Amino acid sequence: MVKPVLKWAGGKRQLLDEIYSRFPADYGRYHEPFFGGGAVFFDLEPADGTVNDTNPRLVNFYRVVRDEPDALISRLREFRDPEADPDDSEAFADENWKGKAVEQYFYQQRARFNRRAYADEEWPATEADRVEEAALLLYLNRTCYNGLYRENSSGGFNVPIGRYADPDWVMADRVRAASRALDGTDIRNADFEYVLDAAGEGDLVYLDPPYQPMSATANFAEYSAEGFDRSDQERLLATVERLDDAGVYFVLSNSGVMYELYDDAGFAVEKEGATRSINSDETARGEVDEIVATNVPEGERGEQGQASIADF
Ligand SMILES: C[S@@+](CC[C@H](N)C(=O)[O-])C[C@H]1O[C@@H](n2cnc3c(N)ncnc32)[C@H](O)[C@@H]1O
Numbered sequence: 001m002v003k004p005v006l007k008w009a010g011g012k013r014q015l016l017d018e019i020y021s022r023f024p025a026d027y028g029r030y031h032e033p034f035f036g037g038g039a040v041f042f043d044l045e046p047a048d049g050t051v052n053d054t055n056p057r058l059v060n061f062y063r064v065v066r067d068e069p070d071a072l073i074s075r076l077r078e079f080r081d082p083e084a085d086p087d088d089s090e091a092f093a094d095e096n097w098k099g100k101a102v103e104q105y106f107y108q109q110r111a112r113f114n115r116r117a118y119a120d121e122e123w124p125a126t127e128a129d130r131v132e133e134a135a136l137l138l139y140l141n142r143t144c145y146n147g148l149y150r151e152n153s154s155g156g157f158n159v160p161i162g163r164y165a166d167p168d169w170v171m172a173d174r175v176r177a178a179s180r181a182l183d184g185t186d187i188r189n190a191d192f193e194y195v196l197d198a199a200g201e202g203d204l205v206y207l208d209p210p211y212q213p214m215s216a217t218a219n220f221a222e223y224s225a226e227g228f229d230r231s232d233q234e235r236l237l238a239t240v241e242r243l244d245d246a247g248v249y250f251v252l253s254n255s256g257v258m259y260e261l262y263d264d265a266g267f268a269v270e271k272e273g274a275t276r277s278i279n280s281d282e283t284a285r286g287e288v289d290e291i292v293a294t295n296v297p298e299g300e301r302g303e304q305g306q307a308s309i310a311d312f
Contacts, residue, residue, distance in 0.1 A: 007147030025302035083140030256289030
């Protein structure tokens with residue numbers, strides 16, 4: 001049972017028991033196509049399988065955690081307190097690329113992170129570059145306001161400095177534990193449909209697509225979050241139908257408005273009142289209607305999960 005390394009929007013720690021209660025008692029490999037913070041994966045520590053996310057910075061991060069935990073920890077130990085003075089030996093010690101004054105170390109690191117050419121095909125080019133990229137992501141994730149990773153429309157990370165008495169951005173024990181949990185796991189950077197090739201009969205797939213809290217009157221057709229829109233939701237339903245045809249178990253979390261879609265498709269669907277731990281809209285925090293849909297027959301479900309109240 002490992003705790004997630006990154007704080008991530010839509011983190012699933014509060015819902016672990018509801019999710020586990022649908023898991024089959026026995027299954028082959030485990031796959032998680034929308035990895036994010038990986039709360040379920042890290043808690044479960046499956047022996048073998050795949051994880052995936054479309055976010056290339058996130059995927060680089062987990063590959064570095066898996067393959068080079070000690071290099072990552074060493075680099076993180078060199079970072080300064082977020083409120084310290086900028087480091088004169090690094091770029092943006094005085095002003096950022098827009099000419100705006102940089103007065104705190106946090107904003108210097110944010111500028112460095114944002115100027116990295118991560119969309120390039122060759123990115124990140126070298127091993128040192130991969131470690132630097134991963135270290136920056138964890139440092140900013142742990143020192144920014146609310147631990148919220150958010151990109152604006154042009155791909156910039158624009159969250160301000162957080163207020164923490166004693167922030168821990170190294171988390172050496174957690175990084176090492178996560179590294180062990182990821183050992184033997186294939187980490188992909190693709191669209192979720194890769195799972196149609198990756199998962200075989202008897203495997204288990206847990207899917208947690210991006211979604212935002214919706215009011216009861218919200219219209220499915222207008223729904224879009226993190227670029228995940230109605231057509232993606234339709235592809236997702238088609239994907240789990242194909243998994244079902246292939247004898248693959250799936251458990252899927254989704255927004256409450258998707259209830260009928262999965263019910264009409266003949267899957268077992270239940271509503272869960274859940275609290276998303278982080279939401280991009282401050283005012284929308286609170287109780288959210290979520291569903292969990294699955295093709296796992298009740299008679300094949302296992303024991304209640306591993307998470308206990310003491311862990312929260
Ligand atoms: C709700 S989050 C998953 C949260 C995760 N369960 C946790 O505990 O932190 C959804 C993730 O899906 C990723 N994503 C968005 N579109 C995707 C796509 N088409 N295929 C795969 N991943 C996608 C996002 O980058 C995001 O990290």
